Amino acid sequence: MGLRLDFVDDFLVSSMPSNVASQSASPPRGESVRYWIAVGLALSYAFFAGLKTAADPDLGWQLAAGRWMLEHHQILRTDVFTYTGFGREWIYPALSQIFEYLLYRIGSYSLLSWTAAVGCVATVALLLHGARFATAIIAILAIPLLAARCVMRAELFSVILFAAFVSILWNFHRSRRGLLWILPLLMALWVNLHLGFLAGFGMCAAYVLLEIGELFTLQKRSDALSRLRSAAPWLLATIPATLLNPWGWRVYAGMFRLMPTGTNPFILELMRVRVNSTTAMQAFAWRDYESAFFWFLAIAAICTVAALMQRRFAEAVILVGSVYAAVHASRFVAMFAIIVVVIGGSVFTDWVPHVSRFSRRGDFPDISTKAATIVLVLSAFLVAVRISDLVTNRFYLRTPGQYSVFGAGAPIRFPAGAADFIVRNHLPANVFNDYNSGGFLMGKLAPEYRLYLDGRGELEPGLYVHAQQLLTQSLDSQDWQREVASRHINTVVVSLDREYGMGLASLNKFCNSPGWKPAYLDPFGAVFVNMGAPPSGSPESAAFALSGVAGFPKGEWEETQLDCSQVRFDAPPTGDSFRARADRFNYLLNSAAILIVLDRTAEALSALQSAEAVESQNAFLHYAKGAALLQSGRWNESESSLHTAVNLGSDEAASALARAYDQQGRYPDEVAVLHLAASRAPQPSWFYLKLGLAELAQNHAREALDGFHNAEREDPFNGGDDAGTGYHSQLAEGHARAEALLQSQR
Template sequence: MTDPRASFSLRSFRLGMPPLTGLMIPAIYALALFSSGLLGDGDTFWHVASGNWILAHRAVPHVDPFSYTFVGQPWTAHEWLSEVLFAAAFDLAGWSGVLILTSLAVALTAILLAGVLARYMGVLATWLTTMVALGCVTPSLLARPHMLALPAMAAWTIALLRARARNTTPGLPVLVIMVVWANLHGSFALGLALTIAFAVEAVADRPDARLRTAGRWGGFFLLAVLAARLTPNGWHGLLFPVELIRMPELARIAEWQPINVARNPAPEVALLALVYIALTRRLSLPPIRLLILMGLIHLCLHHVRNSMVVGVIAPLILAAPLGRALDGREGAEGAFHKPGHPAREVVVLICALLLVTGGRLLRPVTLDDSNMTPISALNSLPAAVTARPVLNAYQFGGYLIFRGIRPFVDGRADMYRSFINDYRGLTDYPDHADFARAAERFHLGWTIFPSDSAIGQMLDTQPGWRRVYSDRFAVVHMRVADDDGVAKPK
C-alpha cells in the first residue's frame, strides 16, 4: 500500500487560497505581462506567421512554406495548436494579445502550483516555494509554445499524483490533457515518461496485486500514448520529441546548453534550499519519486530549457514531503487555511486579472528595432530587393518570415539539421572565397546581419557587394552588378 505520509489528497482543492497566496496570482500575471523579455526571441514571430498560415489554409503544413533554402522539404509543425492560439491572439489584440495569452498560461500554472502547495504548507512557505518555482521558469519566459504547455504539464502531474494517492489510475477524462498537450508542444513526451515512473511505483507498492496493478497502469499508459498520437502528424509526431533531443546540432543553441547560475540563480537557490531542508528537517521521498527528482535536476543542469520543467513538476512532487518537514502537516486544513468563499474568491481573482489585462491593453505593445527585429533595416529596402534570396543572421530569420520574406535560415533547427553547421561555418568564420561560392550557389541578392558581426564587416570588402544600410542593430549589404573591387561603406 502507498505510504500514508505520501498521500496527495485533492478532495477539497479549489481556488480558495490564503489571502496572501491569492493576491500573489495577479502579481505574477502582471510581472509576466509587463516583462520586457517576452518578445525577446525570434522564434515568436515565425510561430505567429505559422499560425496565420494554418488559419488561412485551414490545414497544418507538412512541408516548409517559409524559407527559400528548404521550401517544400518535410517539416513537422508539432506545435501547431500553440501557433494557432498565438496567431488568433495577435489578430485580436496585436502583440499585446500574444503577451496576454502567454502571461495567462503563467498565471494558470501558478494557480495550479499554489493551490496544491497551500494544501500542505503555511502562507509564507507556499508563497516562497511558488516564487522560487516560477523563478526556475524565468529563463524560458518567452512568448513561445513551451509556455502554453506549462498548465498541461502541471495538470497532468497533479492527475498522476492524485491517482497514486487513491491507489487507482487516472480517469479517462485526464487523457484530454494529453491530447491538448501533444498538440501544443513536444514536452508531452515527459508526461508519458512520468506515467511510466508512477506505474512502476504503483506496482512496487502493491505486492499483493502486482499483476492487476500493472495491467491497469499499463492500459492507461497505452491510452495515453494513443491520446498523444491524436495530432496531425500521427505516429511521427509521437516520435518527434525523441528525434529532436538526439540532434547534435542542439548543442549550439543557447536554450539547449548547460544552465548558467550566474544568469539565473533560481535553480541553485532551489537546490540549496532543498539540501538544507533535507539535512535539517528529515525530508524524505519514496524511492521512485526521489529518482524522478534526481532526473529532473539532471535535465536542468544540462539544458537551460529544462529549468522550467523542474520549476513545474518538482514542487508538486515535493508538496507533501515539504509540508511535513516544514509544518508537520498532512494536507488537512490548517491554521493558515480559513473556510473562505470560493465563488467570491474566483470573482475577485478574475476581476484582478481583468484589471491588469486592461492596463496592458491601454499601453499597446509596439515593436522597436532590436537584436531580433531589424525593423528599420527592412523598412529601408524596396520590395524588389527583399524579394531576392537573402543570407540572414540566424536570430533575424523568425522576423523575416513574419514580414513575408523568405529567410536563408531561421529558428527551426529540427528542419535544417546539419545545414545549420554549414551555415555557422559560413557566417561565424567568414571567408571571401567561401562567401562568393555560397552567393553563386544560392543566388544571393542581399544580406542582413548584426552591425557588429564578423561577416558584416567582411562584406564591406567583398567584391561585388556594397553596404546599403546600417544602424546599431543591423547592417545590410546588397549585390551590385558592377563594382570597383572594394565596396565603399555607406
C-alpha cells in the same frame, strides 16, 4: 508545550486519503489566511514576471506558419520558407501556430504578451491546486524559472500542460482524487500544440514509479494497487491519443528530429547549466534571477533527503531525475521547478513533523505561527522587490541575454527596419540571413521571400555552422562567392544586436566589400545588395528569384550612397516612462557596439555615456566601454572597465581582457581571467584552450595539459566536424607541445 507546525498539519489534512483526513481537525483560520496571502503573492509575481515584450525568435516562424495554413486552408507538411530546405518534410504541431497567429491578428504583439502572462499565472495556479502554505512559498521561489520558459511560443503550452499532468497525477496519488479521464484529452491537445508532449509520458511513468514504490510497504500496498488499477486505463489511453494529429505516428519522427536528445553547444537553451563553486555564488545574489536556479537545487536536495528519510525512494528518484534534466539543458528548468514545487514541496511538509518529534520539549514555545509569519513577510518583501525590478526594467537591463523588456508589445531589438526596407524596396532574392534573426525575419518577409535559415533547426545538416563561418568573412571572399553562385544570393540581411546579432563582428568587412552595396543600416540590422544581381525585368532575374521576387525596381536605396562610416545613430526613443528608458538604453548600447566595430570610437563613447545615464550595471556596457577605450589607447581605463564587465558576468569582456594580457605577456593575470570565464561560461571550450596556451607560455606543462584535456572534453565540434578544424589544430599542437615540455622537465 511541544514544537508544532500548524501549516504542515494543515497540508497533511488536505493531502491524506479521505478516510484519514476526515478524522483530522480543520485548519486554523490564521493558517488559511497566511496560505491565501502566499497564493496571492505567487500569482501576482507570476503575472508580472510573465508580462514582457514578445521577443522570442521562434515566435516569428510560428506566426508565419500559422498565417500560411489559414491562407492555404491546409496543414504545413513541407518547408516552404527557406530555399535551402524547400520541399523537405516538416512536422510541427499546427494548432499552436494557428492560435498564435489568430491572437496576433486580433491584438498584434500586445495580445501575445498578455497571453504569455496569463499562461504563467495558469501554470502557477495548477501547481498550487491542493497545496498548502509551504508549497505556496516554494512556488514563489520558482517564478523566475517558470517565467523563463513561459514566453509566447509553442513551448508555453508544454509548460502549462506538464503542470496539469503533474498536479492531476500527484493529487490522485496522494488522495485518490483527480480527473484522470482528462489526461487522454489533454494529451490529444498537447500533441497538436507542441512536440514536448513526451514530457507527459514522462510524468505518467513517474506516477507508475510512485505507486510501485508503495508496493514494498505492506500497509500501503493495497491502496497502491487499487490506484494503479484505476489509473491504468487512462494512462494507457494517452498513447493512442497522440495519434490524433495530422501526421499520425510520424509525429514521433518530427519530435525526435527537433527535440533535444543531447546537449547542443551552439544553441543557448540546449547548453548545460554550469554548476560549480563559482556559479554557485550566484545563490547569494538574492535580487538577481540567476539565484533562483541554485536555490532550487538546494531545495531539491533538501526534499530528496526528506524523501530518503521517509523511505520514499520513488519521490527521491523523481527529484534527482528532474535535477539531471535541468542541469543537462536549461530548456528543462521550468519542468524541474514544477516537479520540485509539487512533489518536493509535499515531501518536505510531510517530513517536518517527523523531525519535530525528535525535539519536543514541554517548555518549548509555540513558534510555528511566528515562523510562518516571518517566512510570509520575507516572501512578500522578496516579491515586492522582484516585481519592482521587473516593472522598472532593472532586471531586463542588467541581466545578460534578456531580449525583452517589461510590458506588452513588440521588442525593439529585432531587425524590423531592415526587414521593412527589403519589402518596401522589393530587393532581389534570394535573401541570406543569420540564424538568430531567422525566425523574426520569416514572420516579416514570408511568403514574398524565402530565407537561408530560420531558427527552426537544421533542415539541411551543417547549415548553421556553415552560416557562422560565412559571417566571419568579407562578402567578396571565395567562400561567399561560391555560396552566392550556388544559392543565387542577392540580398544579405543580418542582425546587429549586441548580444544576438551574428552580423555585428564582421560589419566593417561587409561594408567594405566592393561587390556589395550597403543599402540599409540602423542600430538593429543591416542590408547589403549584390551589385552583380540582374536588373529588374531581365530574363536572368527569374533564375535569381526562387521566391517570386524577380529583380528590383529603382528604389530609395539606389537614390542615396550609404556610407557605413557616416551613418548617424541619433534618433533614440524619447520619453521618461520605464519602457521608453529601456528602449532608449537598448538603442544607445546597440549603436555604441556598431560604432566600435566601425572604428568610430569617440561617437561610441558618447553613446555609452548616454546609455550609462539610464543603467550603469550592464555587463555589455562596460565591455563596450573597455573596448572603445582600448581602441583609443587608454589602457588603464580600459582594463578597469573590462574588469567591471567580467565581474558583472560578461564572457566577451573576459576574452578581450585575456587577449590583452596575453599580448602584454601578463600570463598569470590572463590565467586568472580565463579560469573565471571557463568556470561559468555555457560553452567554455575556447576558454580552456586559451588557458592551456597561457599555462604553456609559463612552462607549466601539467597545468597546460589540464587545460587542453578540459578543452577536449568540452569540444563543441563533436571531435571530427570540419567546422572545428582550427580549434582541433590548435588543440593538437598545444597538447603536443605540453607533452614535450613535460617530458623535458622530468
